[in-house]
Amino acid sequence: MKYQTFNEDIIRLVGGKDNIQAVVHCMTRLRFTLKDRSKAQTEELKKLGGVIDVVSNNVAYQIIIGTHVNEVHAELISMLGLSPVTDDEKGTDAKKNPLKAVMDLLSETMTPVIEPIIASGLLAGFLSLFSITGLISADSPTYQLLDSIRSAVFFFLPIFIAMSCAKRLKASPYLAVALAAVLVSSSINDVAGLSIFGIKLPQMVYANSFIPIILAVWFMGRLTVLLNKYVPKFLQYFLNPLLIMVICLPVTLLIFGPIGIWIGDGIGWFFEVLHNTFGSWIVVMLYAALQPFLIMLGAGNFMMPLALNFVNKMGYDPIFLAAATISDIAVSGAMLGYFLRAKDAKQKQLFGTVSFSALMGVTEPAIYGAFIKFRRPFIAVMIGGGLGGLFAGLMKVKTYSIVWGLMGLPSYADNQDISNLVFMIISVVIGFVGAAIAAFVLGIPQEEKGTEKTTETEVATGTVTNLKKVPLGNVVEGEVVPLAEINDQAFSTGALGKGLGIIPANNQIVAPIDGEISAVFPTKHAIGLKTQEGIEVLIHIGIDTVELDGQYFDTIVKQGDIVKAGQLLATVDFSGIKDAGYDPTVIVVVTNTVEYLDVIPTVQENMLDDGACLTVIL
Structure with missing residues (x-):
């Protein structure tokens, strides 16, 4: 989430979650209804980076953010667990671009799930490295026990997805998780010969999937709104959960499961045609070159569902995760080039710090702290990242686990594929060195000196x-x-x-x-x-x-x-x-x-x- 740290500071300084009764926004400010205003640390809020001012009056406790306040508010209410539809926002959903709404949903759904996915991906990479070097045998109980973390996270992926997107789609997180658990249970997952109401069901694998459960939770949210409208209130507590589960399961098995699989197959077919026509190298090159722009636009996680689909269907991702790693390390290289070029001590400290964070896979400090201000680093990453992505694409580098960044490199040796790891390391080095040289040559734009302000x-x-x-x-x-x-x-x-x-x-x-x-x-x-x-x-x-x-x-x-x-x-x-x-x-x-x-x-x-x-x- 783009404003997660900022919102965490705001929540803390207004007195914590328990002190927030409601929060809406207008064109420039967040308007809080606080249970106890004396708990709010107004002076500290005024000093917070990104806060223009704080106004407390008889109308509301107002934190002035600026014209991007709607983005801050959207993430804030998600963190607070409040409904995204408030009295001041009625009617806005209907005018939202459908494609953007879908992309936002996928991106925001994947964000909370990334944590366990990264943990399992890194673990898989190190286990592969340990197995190759003979430190741990793949047949040993220790290996199998640790590997169960990786297998469990991906097997139960629909459950993580259900929890992540339920509130956004106006469904109960617990009923969404219950539905996902039913889908991956041994009674349904990959079971042949099932039928419901006399209708034969196709044999489908729901484990490791994500599209069917997103569609199912979307339907659950719509059904929840409908039942809350028509079922008498005194019956809702008992009757609604039962109706939701009994209706959602058959609809998911009959409609959303097959649709989800078809969408996944369609994505795979599209990239297969692209690969056979142009070669996947062009997509790897472009994504590695352009990822900083996507992060700046808040679309950095859009590739996660695509990468997941590849891993589920093919056992590896041939495009996005390798390109993301190359791009991240190219960002680090660009900042190293600026670090070597800079003479000012404060600039050196900035460039050195953000270079290291990008090397570890966290590029936002570099992009928002340096790229937007100086702009030329974008060109450096396009050069370095593009060259590294081109090499990786031509060498057909495969990413076997959902992981990226420097720490994820060992995963490229999975399945004893040493040449794959070597090619990936070479790609990363090309991206890092190419971006560093390009940034050093392009230089740091100098601020104009000695110019007098026009009156x-x-x-x-x-x-x-x-x-x-x-x-x-x-x-x-x-x-x-x-x-x-x-x-x-x-x-x-x-x-x-x-x-x-x-x-x-x-x-x-x-x-x-x-x-x-x-x-x-x-x-x-x-x-x-x-x-x-x-x-x-x-x-x-x-x-x-x-x-x-x-x-x-x-x-x-x-x-x-x-x-x-x-x-x-x-x-x-x-x-x-x-x-x-x-x-x-x-x-x-x-x-x-x-x-x-x-x-x-x-x-x-x-x-x-x-x-x-x-x-x-x-």
Whole structure:
């Protein structure tokens, strides 16, 4: 999980899980309902990296994160075991891209399961090494006892998967695990001649599989919602678990089991065609070169289901796990190249630390701490990782266990395949050395020195040339309020970007510029817009109006709509908002202000239809 450590710190500093009654979010902040606010360590929270500010008022205990708060919130509620659907998020699931939803599900399901999988994979690798060197015989009781860890983890994989995805799919984790246990039991798993209700069942192996149980748990979640709606509450405790199990088992055996196997076979067929047409080397090369980008996008675990499918079907993964290892160690090499190139002591410490962590298979510190800032390491990994992946693909390197990283190398000698281990070591060395050399040659971008910041006066008077000005039109008629005077610390401090406030004189909110609606919050109090130049505009209607849950708001547009400057976005009953006791000030900020030379608010005291409220200097 991308924000796991960050969320763990937040949970600890607000008083622990037991002190959290509920948590929702708006466009920029987490809003906690705490049982006892005195337990929250507000000053420590303010010092936490990633926290812009903390606001505690009679509305809620608010931790201001920024516009990526929805990602933080999604992981936070998962860690807390709360439902991902809250009052402030009604209707968001329906608009989610189906493919992205499936990829998110697979990625997030695999994340908690990786721990036992890595343990069993590493153990299998070392047992193979010990067997080859003669330290432990493969026939000895010690070997067989330790090997049972590996075999048990993969045999009972459906149980781990069921527990991992149940809450996300709105199913009971315990009923999901019970269903998975039934599927891998000796009465069903790989048993021929079974039938139910007179219908003959195909002989299927559910052990080691993951797709059938995910489909089954998805159905269980849907069925649970349906039963909770129609079964009387006084009968639900006793009747629902029975109905769920009795309905889900036959449906899984008749429908989801075969579908899951067909999907798995289809994945295998696709890569077999790819292998026969182009050669698997091209996929290995591309994945080894591009994995840091996938990690940055939060899709680093998408390859796990594919690798599992290969291991289940073929006994080894010919593509992804080897490529992931080569890429991780190439990241380490790139950071070593920067370590050797750097002269500043603090930079050397950073590059050395993240290089070692990447060598151990943990690349996020390098990617988020150095790659995003300096960018050139991405090119270095594409060179080194690509070359290492190319060699591994051409030599047909096989990964026999679900494991990656330096510690997983012994597993490549499984089945006495010494040449496979040698080829993998050579691939890793190519990736590491190639990335290190490329990073050293590319160098560390030097920050510009001696440049003076352009002032607002110079820009406004036109004394600075070669600057492109992008005006943002008015969003609502009314009296202009400087951002510093807004009664909300997140905005008044400029932490969310430069902008201004407008005390509205009419009820119409219009688009300030041509662009795409990037977000419409479910409670309708905030709208995001992104222009063709990449300018990200946040229109926040009122202060703390998220609590109104959409009352007094009528939003005309939806996420993804293309709008023109002056087009109506929403109508708002500002009188009703004021009568309800809320500040109606409309706040307009450019949330990615740091990407531009400056964002200059208007000097007018009143905004009219034809005025420009902000000017962005590119």
